[in-house]
Amino acid sequence: MTQLAVDHAVAGFQPAGWGAALFRRPALLYLPALLFLGAFFLIPLGLIAWMSFTEPTAGLGNYLAFFESGRSLRILLNTVLTAAIVTVCALALAYPVAYVAATKPGTYANILLLVVALSFWTNFLVRTYAWMVIFSNGGPAHSLLAFLGWSPPPRLLYTSFASTLAMVQMLAPLMVFMLYAVMRRIDQALLRAAGSLGATPARAFVTVFLPLSTPGVINGVTLVFITCMGFYVTPILIGSPRDMMISGLIAEQLEQLVDFGGASASSVILLVFTLALFSIYSSIFDIEKIWTR
Amino acid sequence: MNGPYLELAGASKSYDGGATQAMDIPSLTIAKGEFVSLLGPSGSGKTTTLMAIAGFLKIDKGKILLNGRSLETVPPHKRNIGVVFQNYALFPHLTVEENVFYPLRMRGETRSAAQSKIDRALDMVGLSGAAGRHPRQLSGGQQQRVALARTLVFNPDLILLDEPLGALDKNLREHMQVELRKIHRDLGVTMIYVTHDQTEAMTMSDRIAVFTNGRIDQIGTPDQIYHRPATRFVASFVGDSNILSGTAIGEDRLEVDGLGQMPLTNPSLTGGQTFDVLIRPEIIKLRPAGQGTTGHDAVIEDSINYGESHLVLLRVGDRSLRARMLSTDMKHLRPGDKCRAEWDPAYVHLIG
Amino acid sequence: MPARILAFITANFLFWPTLIVVPMSFSSAASLQFPPPGYWLGYYQAFFTSPNWTGPLFNSLTIALMTTVMTLILATPAAFALVRLSFFGKRAFRLLTLMPLLVPHIVLALAYYIYFGEIGLLQTRLAVSLAHVCLTIPIAVLILTAALQSFDTNLERAAASLGANPLASFRTVTLPVMMPAFLVAAFFTFINSFDESVIGLFISGRDAATLPRQMFNSFSMDADPVIAAASSILFGAVLACVGAVAAARLVKSRFGASRSPV
16 A cells, blocks of 8 residues: 555545535535435336335235235245255356366366356347257157157256256356356465465365355346345246246236236335344445446 | 745644644744755654645644645635645546646636647656656556656645655655656756655755654754754664764763763753754664774674675673765674774754 | 366357357358358348438447437536545445446336336437436446546646646546546447346337347347348457457557566
8 A cells, every 4th residue: 555545545635626516515426316216216117116005005015915915925936946056066167167267267167167257148038049949849858758768758948947057047147247256356375374384185175165166156146036036037937837936826816817916015025034144244345346346 | 045935933733623733833834935845754654744735734823834825715726726635636537638628727728728848748757758648557657757747837835745755666756766866957847846865855856844743843954864864763764873872071072872882073062951962874884893092893784785884783781873984994894793983073963 | 188178168158159150150041041042132231221220229229329418417527526525325335336236127118118217208219318327327436436546646646836727727638538438338328228128128119229229129020030130240349349349458468568667
């Protein structure tokens, strides 16, 4: 830290330049975003919260209906379970990639990051479509099973297996980036130090690297789990209609039943669940750090 | 010395509702053409003072006058004060030449009209060949020169330098010290130089202001600061020192804690007065034990070789003293040896 | 090294499945038949000529462009306020700017369906843009605040000491130095809006249909094989972008290092 930076931190200098001119009127800077998010984010969310209690009749009816219905409870359970499976699988797949990319720089690491980036940036719908082709009857996966002697091969498209696998493939890149962001800041000298102190590479990994990478694991797990809980496109397009996720239920209530109250209640339940998870996370970590390098 | 050119009067700044005193300067005057260092440990208020003069920081109370004009209502960009920052603050998107042109551009000059000034400034810092490069393509020392040229080019009334050499390695730093002095001499511009490096302050400055806890403990020439420190802090911060406590017994004698009585050559003391007694390590002379009876019995506990000199750690009675000996004088002295330690009372300084 | 082998497996799992859309797009069969019975370019032609596809493509590009402009206009001052200033409720404001990242898109889709229905904006490009701006404000704010935090404020001090007034200092120093961050923020915003499927699916309707909505509809109906061409084009665009960035990095690392200081 430079001397000036130290003094700056201690003394809290006023900003020079442009900031100084607006120093006394910060509202000019933050008010536009505040008003916009108020009008187009908070009010719409408030609206569905309101509707969940008032539509079609005032009261807790929509919530009682949700929690008294075996089907919606099963859907909620299935959503959490699917999200958990996807998160664990994505973590298992992503960890070695992030580890190699962060600790063994070179061509191989660069190629890994390139593949992950390519996958990350490819539209969810494109990737969902690719899985549709793979799992379709007569498609590659189907033919492979037949070739291996499974005859007739089971149906793959429109199963939970298909949508879970596809979601793992779609969310693993996100997990890699979350892990990589933390891992690349781990000082490699620590591993060499552990080695010089008598740890085998495996023990050095378990006793030094693994604990230091846990913030990345927690970031990744939280974000992937939350994203997966609200996933709509993939389970709808290639998942089993019987093992619906809560996003599917919301769409069904909206589009087929035109039950705004019920859809709103389901949404509020999903939202509360998500925010609760996140507040647990943020009680341990600084909220903003999850997305920043 | 000329009359005051820059003047700080009762200037103070505090934070957290007065809980943290960042800067409190009853009076500081600097003459035109002077090179003054603000020396002190980090957090002592020297950078705060610099930033207040530059106008990046509003003082709570007091006045800052430049050439008789109060700076209170003058925004930084109208003060005509050049600042060289520790990290250089070169504009990364501009070339060296465009960086140096920047202050002239802000003053409405055209590039063609300014070209000769730019060339002269770059020439002065020895960087004429790098005009078209970008700052990131330059070494730290070169970036430092660009920052200097950018400041010199608009003839500021005053140049403030905030630890400008802090990021350079030792040899380059010494080289730049000499160059800075030369530029200061050639241009006669007033410079205020913030540093925590006492050697740098000693070698470069006309005067040094020693800062601690937001205040100036002493301001004076390097000789005054070194040989006549006004406070115990100055004595210990500037140079190597032995500081003992002593009590006057009569007009010209001192009872020094642990060392016994000591004659003095600057008399007119009042008995019972207490002092901090400063004995610089280099005034101590050592003789092998048994040669003469003056001085104090001492044992050499350790000796650290600095090449041209040795730092000798002595035990005198139950006191530890540091002595600085030329290597040539250390031929016959080894750790463990007994010896006699002696010094000229004229060089002993009392802080009281 | 087992980590390398595991990483290799994951990389293959991430890479190859998506690639299947490319042979499909040249297929002469009008269904999900793999491997295709024959190859032709007809679907690409259809993608660029059929109003069923050119309309949504145009809509998506327009919406993404509007979203990018609005997001930058709103997020830039917000990021400056968050990094440079202190004001009452700053923590709450920061949380609010990040909140949209947490809300599941299906929830927002429902909320916007009802809200824009109420105010009569449903099925317009403007409505989709407004919704997308909410989603992308957090992204732009995160990128810009990170850049502003690493922005050396001494540059602005230096500009001031050299005679630049606050406006000149912003124009000649802050803006150009921050330009890469603005470009990155704009790029991320654009892509996020262009790719967003769920909200677009529910609120864009027939008139303002986004490309993802059109793609989704052709999946569910399993009728329009142009989807394979559309997917390949999107995949190819990503491949080109990622490849270009990687190539730029490679060039920089190979040749940038040799430009060492003299």
